[in-house]
Amino acid sequence: GENVEQHPSTLSVQEGDSAVIKCTYSDSASNYFPWYKQELGKRPQLIIDIRSNVGEKKDQRIAVTLNKTAKHFSLHITETQPEDSAVYFCAALTGANNLFFGTGTRLTVIP
Amino acid sequence: NAGVTQTPKFRILKIGQSMTLQCTQDMNHNYMYWYRQDPGMGLKLIYYSVGAGITDKGEVPNGYNVSRSTTEDFPLRLELAAPSQTSVYFCASSTDYTEAFFGQGTRLTVV
Numbered sequence: 210g211e212n213v214e215q216h217p218s219t220l221s222v223q224e225g226d227s228a229v230i231k232c233t234y235s236d237s238a239s240n241y242f243p244w245y246k247q248e249l250g251k252r253p254q255l256i257i258d259i260r261s262n263v264g265e266k267k268d269q270r271i272a273v274t275l276n277k278t279a280k281h282f283s284l285h286i287t288e289t290q291p292e293d294s295a296v297y298f299c300a301a302l303t304g305a306n307n308l309f310f311g312t313g314t315r316l317t318v319i320p
Numbered sequence: 321n322a323g324v325t326q327t328p329k330f331r332i333l334k335i336g337q338s339m340t341l342q343c344t345q346d347m348n349h350n351y352m353y354w355y356r357q358d359p360g361m362g363l364k365l366i367y368y369s370v371g372a373g374i375t376d377k378g379e380v381p382n383g384y385n386v387s388r389s390t391t392e393d394f395p396l397r398l399e400l401a402a403p404s405q406t407s408v409y410f411c412a413s414s415t416d417y418t419e420a421f422f423g424q425g426t427r428l429t430v431v
Contacts, residue, residue: 210379215362241417252410252422253363260417298362300420306351306370307378308412308420312362 211236211303215311223319228286230297230314235280238304242275242282245298247313253298257284289318322346326411326423333401333430341396341426343411349421351414352394353378354386356407357425363410369394401430 212235222228234242240261245253259266259273259282266273270289275282286293299311327342345352350371355363365378369388383405385397394413398405408427414420 243419252424254422255419258419302417305376306416307365307368308353308414309365309379310355310363 211309213311219315221317230284232299233281234301239301241302247296294318324423343394345413349413353412354396355410
């Protein structure tokens with residue numbers, strides 16, 4: 210089955226700095242890569258996603274890059290704000306439509 | 321349009337008891353998933369379904385069963401509850417290669 214690894218597990222940045230979270234996956238048939246944000250006690254919510262035919266996607270302060278050859282994808286958050294503090298999960302959707310998640314990154318933005 | 325609805329929100333079970341976690345979605349999604357999230361950890365796939373009448377095991381299916389008699393409903397059954405099943409359970413649904421929408425979660429404690 211698919212194996213999604215995510216790093217780092219915790220990340221602290223100063224407000225206004227950038228944050229980068231990296232993920233790798235094992236199943237070359239995986240073709241959809243969403244990122245979710247989960248606030249304490251809440252459900253995960255999609256913040257951005259990318260499909261395998263695209264190398265990069267941006268939405269305001271958030272961007273995702275995908276390298277299919279190397280099987281890795283990354284989340285970039287620029288100009289971080291305190292409200293960006295949360296746990297972020299990457300995920301990969303396999304050809305069998307299984308959605309596997311990474312272990313999460315706890316991001317803390319220090320005012 | 322309620323999205324994905326899970327019941328109950330909280331439950332305490334005694335060891336050896338059984339229960340069913342309910343999940344229903346009103347978005348006509350064909351894919352549905354059950355995850356468990358242990359404290360400070362990521363989401364582990366328990367079971368998934370690609371359509372009514374079709375279910376399959378995920379990463380951690382032992383101790384659980386599911387059924388999918390309709391497109392809308394995907395209940396998760398726990399037989400002979402054990403303390404190791406103490407967790408937060410999330411149901412999710414999606415269509416082909418699109419955002420998975422999560423329910424609000426069920427916090428289960430087995431004592």
